[in-house]
Amino acid sequence: AQSVTQLDSQVPVFEEAPVELRCNYSSSVSVYLFWYVQYPNQGLQLLLKYLSGSTLVKGINGFEAEFNKSQTSFHLRKPSVHISDTAEYFCAVSGDAGNMLTFGGGTRLMVKP
Amino acid sequence: DTGVSQNPRHKITKRGQNVTFRCDPISEHNRLYWYRQTLGQGPEFLTYFQNEAQLEKSRLLSDRFSAERPKGSFSTLEIQRTEQGDSAMYLCASSPTTVWLLWGGYTFGSGTRLTVV
Numbered sequence: 001a002q003s004v005t006q007l008d009s010q011v012p013v014f015e016e017a018p019v020e021l022r023c024n025y026s027s028s029v030s031v032y033l034f035w036y037v038q039y040p041n042q043g044l045q046l047l048l049k050y051l052s053g054s055t056l057v058k059g060i061n062g063f064e065a066e067f068n069k070s071q072t073s074f075h076l077r078k079p080s081v082h083i084s085d086t087a088e089y090f091c092a093v094s095g096d097a098g099n100m101l102t103f104g105g106g107t108r109l110m111v112k113p
Numbered sequence: 114d115t116g117v118s119q120n121p122r123h124k125i126t127k128r129g130q131n132v133t134f135r136c137d138p139i140s141e142h143n144r145l146y147w148y149r150q151t152l153g154q155g156p157e158f159l160t161y162f163q164n165e166a167q168l169e170k171s172r173l174l175s176d177r178f179s180a181e182r183p184k185g186s187f188s189t190l191e192i193q194r195t196e197q198g199d200s201a202m203y204l205c206a207s208s209p210t211t212v213w214l215l216w217g218g219y220t221f222g223s224g225t226r227l228t229v230v
Contacts (some may be wrong), residue, residue, distance in 0.1 A: 004155075036221075043117070043204060043221035044156070090155050100146075100169065101219065103155030 002027040002093045004104035012110045013081055021076040021107045023091030033074040034092040034101065035065055044090065050074060061085070086111045117222035119205050125228045126195055133191045134225045138207030145188050146219060147180055148204040149173065156204055162188060195229045202226050 007022040025031060032051050036044040048059025055067040065076045074091060091104040118137040126132050138145045143164050148156035159178070160170045164185035174180075177195075182188040192199055203226075206219035 006155075009153075041223070041226075043223045044206075044219075045221070046219075092155075100158045100161070101156075102158070105155050106153070 002031065002095055002102045004091050004093050004102055006089075006091055006104035006107045008107050009105065010108045010110060012112060014112050015083055016080050018079050019077065019081050019085075019109065021089050021091075021109065023074045023076065023104060025072050025074065025091070025093045027072075027093060027095060029095045032094045033065075033067060034094075035059065035063070035074070035076050036090045036092060036103075037061075038088045038090065038106075040087075047076070047089075081109070081111050083111050083113060085109060117205055117207050117220050119203075119222035119225050121225060122223065123226050123228075125230060128197060128229055129194055131191065131193045132195060132227065133189050134203055134205075134227075135187055135189050136205030136207075136222060137187045138205070139220055140186075142207035142209050142220070143185060144208045145182055146206045146208075147188070147190055148206065150202040150204055150224070151200075159190075192227075195227075197229045200227055200229045 003026050005024045013019045034049045035047040037047050038044050047063050048057050050057050050067045058064045063078050065074055067074050088106045088108050090106050092101040094101050120135045146161040147159040149159055150156040158171050159174050160180050162182040165182050177193045180190045202224040204224045205222045208219050
């Protein structure tokens with residue numbers, strides 16, 4: 001069984017400041033890791049994914065994440081946030097079966113002017 | 114292609130009534146998934162189909178819930194005898210089969226928000 005913990009339920013940050021959203025997972029098998037973003041009253045949009053290879057993955061909108069197997073983490077970062085980045089962010093994991101995503105509880109990123 | 118489409122966007126129903134939601138996946142995707150998302154929580158897996166076959170169901174899917182995907186195209190999720198605890202956003206997603214990982218997994222619809230009063 002897999003589980004995902006997003007340590008911060010809310011992260012307030014000023015515009016143009018850097019941000020890190022934390023994600024830790026547990027799994028007994030190899031994992032594939034994902035970050036999704038959800039804007040109000042919308043579905044989920046994929047930001048980036050880690051499947052294999054380089055542990056630093058780059059996604060859309062200037063976001064990147066680093067897979068750290070020893071720390072079982074997949075933290076999301078952006079060097080300079082914009083007001084438009086205000087949204088809910090979800091970390092998710094799937095195992096070898098690859099058929100079911102397990103999501104964390106989400107982190108609300110609030111970008112202030 | 115307009116992506117994954119879900120209808121209705123919102124549904125308000127009285128406790129005890131039955132409701133049905135529809136999901137139209139991306140046409141070339143043969144996998145279709147249902148998730149439930151309650152306020153302030155991450156989505157929880159309910160069930161998924163490959164073509165018309167329902168391959169996995171979560172323990173969250175009680176006997177009052179049923180999902181179908183006739184002919185392997187659109188899917189419906191029915192909740193019978195709704196309870197207030199069923200109030201949530203119901204999300205549908207689709208993906209291709211063999212290369213879904215390379216494509217980034219699921220494409221999600223905008224969801225159906227159910228309110229049981």
